[in-house]
Amino acid sequence: MSSLAERKARLIVHGEAPYNAEPPLARLRAYYRTAADDFYVRSHGDLPEIDADGYRLRLDGAIPTALELSLDDMRSRYAEATVTATMQCAGNRRADMRAVAPVSGDPWDGGAIGTADWTGVRLGDVLREAGIAESADLHVAFESHDLVEGRPYGASIPLAKALAPETLLAFAMNGAPLLPEHGFPLRVVVPGFAGVRSPKWLKRITVQDHPSDNPIQAEDYKLFPSDVTAETADPAQGHTINTMPLNAAICEPARGARLAAGANTIRGYAVSGDRTVVRVDVSGNGGRTWAQAALEHDARARFAWTFWTIDLDLPPGEHELAVRAWDEAGQTQPALPDDTWNYKGYLSAAWHRVRVTVE
Amino acid sequence: MSSLAERKARLIVHGEAPYNAEPPLARLRAYYRTAADDFYVRSHGDLPEIDADGYRLRLDGAIPTALELSLDDMRSRYAEATVTATMQCAGNRRADMRAVAPVSGDPWDGGAIGTADWTGVRLGDVLREAGIAESADLHVAFESHDLVEGRPYGASIPLAKALAPETLLAFAMNGAPLLPEHGFPLRVVVPGFAGVRSPKWLKRITVQDHPSDNPIQAEDYKLFPSDVTAETADPAQGHTINTMPLNAAICEPARGARLAAGANTIRGYAVSGDRTVVRVDVSGNGGRTWAQAALEHDARARFAWTFWTIDLDLPPGEHELAVRAWDEAGQTQPALPDDTWNYKGYLSAAWHRVRVTVE
Numbered sequence: 071m072s073s074l075a076e077r078k079a080r081l082i083v084h085g086e087a088p089y090n091a092e093p094p095l096a097r098l099r100a101y102y103r104t105a106a107d108d109f110y111v112r113s114h115g116d117l118p119e120i121d122a123d124g125y126r127l128r129l130d131g132a133i134p135t136a137l138e139l140s141l142d143d144m145r146s147r148y149a150e151a152t153v154t155a156t157m158q159c160a161g162n163r164r165a166d167m168r169a170v171a172p173v174s175g176d177p178w179d180g181g182a183i184g185t186a187d188w189t190g191v192r193l194g195d196v197l198r199e200a201g202i203a204e205s206a207d208l209h210v211a212f213e214s215h216d217l218v219e220g221r222p223y224g225a226s227i228p229l230a231k232a233l234a235p236e237t238l239l240a241f242a243m244n245g246a247p248l249l250p251e252h253g254f255p256l257r258v259v260v261p262g263f264a265g266v267r268s269p270k271w272l273k274r275i276t277v278q279d280h281p282s283d284n285p286i287q288a289e290d291y292k293l294f295p296s297d298v299t300a301e302t303a304d305p306a307q308g309h310t311i312n313t314m315p316l317n318a319a320i321c322e323p324a325r326g327a328r329l330a331a332g333a334n335t336i337r338g339y340a341v342s343g344d345r346t347v348v349r350v351d352v353s354g355n356g357g358r359t360w361a362q363a364a365l366e367h368d369a370r371a372r373f374a375w376t377f378w379t380i381d382l383d384l385p386p387g388e389h390e391l392a393v394r395a396w397d398e399a400g401q402t403q404p405a406l407p408d409d410t411w412n413y414k415g416y417l418s419a420a421w422h423r424v425r426v427t428v429e
Numbered sequence: 430m431s432s433l434a435e436r437k438a439r440l441i442v443h444g445e446a447p448y449n450a451e452p453p454l455a456r457l458r459a460y461y462r463t464a465a466d467d468f469y470v471r472s473h474g475d476l477p478e479i480d481a482d483g484y485r486l487r488l489d490g491a492i493p494t495a496l497e498l499s500l501d502d503m504r505s506r507y508a509e510a511t512v513t514a515t516m517q518c519a520g521n522r523r524a525d526m527r528a529v530a531p532v533s534g535d536p537w538d539g540g541a542i543g544t545a546d547w548t549g550v551r552l553g554d555v556l557r558e559a560g561i562a563e564s565a566d567l568h569v570a571f572e573s574h575d576l577v578e579g580r581p582y583g584a585s586i587p588l589a590k591a592l593a594p595e596t597l598l599a600f601a602m603n604g605a606p607l608l609p610e611h612g613f614p615l616r617v618v619v620p621g622f623a624g625v626r627s628p629k630w631l632k633r634i635t636v637q638d639h640p641s642d643n644p645i646q647a648e649d650y651k652l653f654p655s656d657v658t659a660e661t662a663d664p665a666q667g668h669t670i671n672t673m674p675l676n677a678a679i680c681e682p683a684r685g686a687r688l689a690a691g692a693n694t695i696r697g698y699a700v701s702g703d704r705t706v707v708r709v710d711v712s713g714n715g716g717r718t719w720a721q722a723a724l725e726h727d728a729r730a731r732f733a734w735t736f737w738t739i740d741l742d743l744p745p746g747e748h749e750l751a752v753r754a755w756d757e758a759g760q761t762q763p764a765l766p767d768d769t770w771n772y773k774g775y776l777s778a779a780w781h782r783v784r785v786t787v788e
Contacts, residue, residue, distance in 0.1 A: 293759050295710055295721055309707045315760040343758045348668045351654055357768075362654055399702045400652050400776040401674040404763050409716075417759040 074117075074251060077107040084176035088113035089251065092181030099321035099337050102368065102377060103154070104184035106243050111251045112159045112182065114223055114286065118215040118271045122255040127239070131277035132208060134201040141241060141255055147199070148191035153236050154371035155261035156341050157268060158183040160291055160311045163319065163422070164415035166407040173415030174300065180319035180422060183341065185374050188259040190240035193275075194233040202277060205229065211282040212258055215271040224284025227260055227267050227312070229277075236261040236373055239272065261373030262344040264311045266291045281310070294412045303413070313343035316403055317419040318350060318378075318395040327426045333381045336363075338422070340395035341375040349396040350378040356390035357405060357421060363393075384428045391424045433476075433610060436466045443535040447472035448610065451540030458680035458696050461727065461736060462513070463543035465602050470610045471518050471541065473582055473645065477574040477630045481614040486598070490636035491567060493560040500600060500614055506558070507550035512595050513730035514620035515700050516627060517542040519650055519670045522678065522781070523774035525766040532774030533659065539678035539781060542700065544733050547618040549599035552634075553592040561636060564588065570641040571617055574630040583643025586619055586626050586671070588636075595620040595732055598631065620732030621703040623670045625650045640669070653771045662772070672702035675762055676778040677709060677737075677754040686785045692740045695722075697781070699754035700734040708755040709737040715749035716764060716780060722752075743787045750783045 081091035092110040100108075122141060130136040139147075159182035161175050168177050197210070210232035214223040231237060238259040241248060248254040253270025260267045266286065281287055292308025318340035323329060340347045347367070351360035363378035382391075394403045404410055407420045440450035451469040459467075481500060489495040498506075518541035520534050527536050556569070569591035573582040590596060597618040600607060607613040612629025619626045625645065640646055651667025677699035682688060699706045706726070710719035722739040741750075753762045763769055766779045 293708075293755075295708070295719055297718060297720070309755070309757075309759065311759060313758040315758045349652075349654070359656060360654055361656070396652075396668070398668075399672040399674045400668065400670060401760060401778070402763060402769060404761060405768055406764070409764055410761055419760070 072107060077249070077251070080107055081111070082179070082181070084178070088115055089117060090176050092178055095180055095319065095321040096324060098181050098184065099339065099377070102366070103186055103244055106186070106246065106249050106252060109184040109186065109252065110159065110182045112265055113216065113251070115216040115218040117251060119250065120215060120255055120271060125255050127256060127272060128274040129196065129200055130274070131211070132203070132279065133197070133277055137200055144191050144239065148195045150189060151192050151238060152187050152189040153238055153259065153261060153373070154185065154187050154368060155236065155259060155373040156183060156185045156375045157259070157265050158314055158341065160264040160266055160314070160416045163317065163418035166420065166422070167411050167415040167418045170407050170411050173413060175415050180321070183339070183375070186243045187245065188238055188240040189242040189245070190238040190256070190259070192235060193237045193239050193258070194235065196239065197232060197277070204233065207279055209278055209281050211276045211278055212269040212272060213274040213276070213284070214269045215273050218286065221284070222273065223269055223286060224282045225267050225269055225287045226282035227263065231260060231263065231312070262313055264291065264314055267312060291416070293416050294414070296411050299413055311416060314341070315417050315419045316342040316345070316347070316395055316397045316401060318393045318403065319422045320391055320393050320424045323424065323426055325424050329384060329426055329428045331386045331428050332383060334384050335379060335381050336391060337377070337379050338393055339375045339377055342395070342397045344373065345397040345399060347376040347395050348398050350376070351394050351396070352380045352382065353392040354382045354384055354389055356423065357392045386428050389426050389428060391426060392421045394421045431466060436608070436610070439466055440470070441538070441540070443537070447474055448476060449535050451537055454539055454678065454680035455683060457540050457543065458698065458736065461725070462545055462603055465545070465605065465608050465611060468543040468545065468611065469518065469541045471624055472575065472610070474575040474577040476610060478609065479574060479614055479630060484614050486615060486631060487633045488555065488559055489633070490570070491562070491638065492556070492636050496559055503550050503598065507554045509548060510551050510597060511546050511548040512597055512618065512620060512732070513544065513546050513727060514595065514618060514732040515542060515544045515734045516618070516624050517673055517700065519623040519625055519673070519775045522676070522777035525779065525781070526770050526774040526777045529766050529770050532772055534774050539680070542698070542734070545602045546604065547597055547599040548601040548604070549597040549615070549618070551594060552596045552598050552617070553594065555598065556591060556636070563592065566638060568637055568640050570635045570637055571628040571631060572633040572635070572643070573628045574632050577645065580643070581632065582628060582645060583641045584626050584628055584646045585641035586622065590619060590622065590671070621672055623650065623673055626671060650775070652775050653773070655770045658772055670775060673700070674776050674778045675701040675704070675706070675754055675756045675760060677752045677762065678781045679750055679752050679783045682783065682785055684783050688743060688785055688787045690745045690787050691742060693743050694738060694740050695750060696736070696738050697752055698734045698736055701754070701756045703732065704756040704758060705731070706735040706754050707757050709735070710753050710755070711739045711741065712751040713741045713743055713748055715782065716751045745787050748785050748787060750785060751780045753780045
């Protein structure tokens, strides 16, 4: 295994403590499954070092009996499951919103996203074996080993999503044990939901009748209208970000690239939280006209991104490339980051635009 | 029961043969459940007259034995079910797209939509009792008594949606037998899907390994990019319109209204095929600033619209009111009908805009 320092050198680092970094977009587009050392890292606190042998996961709350499970317990008691799923930060593409007006948080480009084969056990199998009552009003709360301002990281998901077959307690990523920065030895993977609901370094699961009261859940990661500011925001009025919206990005060419006149290959990704991407349009002129890209998707991977490719004939001059996706409901993306701007810079999902010079 | 002529007089009639009509938007907003005689009518052919006593529904195809069911058979063999659901034409709000460039089809305003309590039996109950194999590759095709260019109306839906608990064979609307123009004596109701997949005057159900080859399914109701024309369209390349996109409309005040300066109440609907509407923003200045509307939704009615209301303080002058909704995935609507224009005028779901004069 490479060292964390070596892996950091591969990424664009937004912050060291907490450590936040994303890959260059071209490298993100190189493989449908993102290599673990190319995968964005979003931390809210320290990077905990956990001894796998002594590791125990505690399960308590609204279940008949509390449990403590070692990694071996989990492997022996429950069937192993692998899900190909995209993980994405709610702040992905925040840089585009920051260009409109100041926003809080790191200026992620389009790289706070990645797709992997996640292997572990189904959270639903664990909860059902623990005798959970399947009530629509229950929430499954997670607590982690990392500390955020002195308090363990915490978040929760509705029980229905916790019981869904795609939701995992994962110990491996692309067939190898999790890297320390991706949650070793065990993390939650909630496909289709914002990454914040997939805690790393998992310590405890509590079944309860209300969402987590951890500030990560109760205060952060809420979507507000554009007239709300840090001063006026009432977290109780914000929309809890769970399922992620339709989004797309141009990964190649890069912003500011100089291209040769003629056919140029444009490549990128498109993703929709829990829907299928059915079409991707690409424009060579900022959105006045569009052409349809070829799609590459693993049909078995319902919660994974779609790669797209198109050859555009570009004459000499300055060009604004743009991309927009369509989901199976015929919904598409707004044109401008202004249209969805919010002071936290969440869910930046307007047409992705890349200016290039053709010589 | 009022006569069809009386009911037509309540509606804005776009065509007599086939008969197509929608209610004024203010009347649509009067009740959460739309009265049957205020409900839009979308016909593709003649209005069949069917004798309920002699009526038989045929069920055949990939099931062990073909069935013929009278209305009494259905009522006695299967549990009655009622679902509150919105029905919407794929051409709803086409008028806004026609303002950008010519489109085919009737110029529906925002009234090709309505919500009702639909009562009947679950299509899934009928199919399961008939011994259907639950294969993801099966389709459930419908054929109706109305003729479209000499051929019975036909459409199909994927088996998964046919088996979903919300999908009904309905004989009643808001507690009364279906009106002739709404499909008497029996119609399909596929909540969340475009109305075209909910055939009226149902004659036959066929389980098969491919979508219906009826032109309604195979050629019409496909979504194309904006560069495709009637001459260049290849139906096989179009996206089959099933689940409907996020949409919203201002029902009051009407276009061109003259209002008094000060607080004015703005009302409308918002709807998302199979997602929940979590926020509705209203603008008094064409979208430069937005305020959050109050929502009114029946939480048990997962496939029904959300009503919204807001008081806006409007100074004297000309104003462009605008509305946009947000779904639970944090997705919102495009700003301009240009953004999603297609030559058939389907899925017109940009911000709805209403110009008014304040005196």
